[in-house]
Amino acid sequence: MNLLQYHPLLASVIYSVVGIAILVVSFFLFDKLTPGTLRKEILEDQNVALAILGAAFMLSVALIISAAVHG
Template structure:
């Protein structure tokens, strides 16, 4: 029978949840630091440039969190 190693699986789940929480918190802070609301600008006003900026910010923070967790 195959020996299932639960520690790496549990660590992956914990780090994934931690990364997602940190990403959401940093996006919330980014939303508070920018004038207006990102949701209104992106969804209602169809501001494509702001949507791209938000996506780039989320990717940058995700890369930093990933490097910090695995490094």
């Protein structure tokens, strides 16, 4: 079994795992920098504006990670 044959697949999996880890860490950092807890505000208090802000933040970080991986 030749490992070079699976190099693109292995690189894709590694970049995906690293990208998801960076996204999770940045979301927790975003949670710590904002007042209150995002989970309580979104789930218990039904704060739709904060949910949209969190989704926009995660999408923007995902786009940056995607550009860095493919660049």
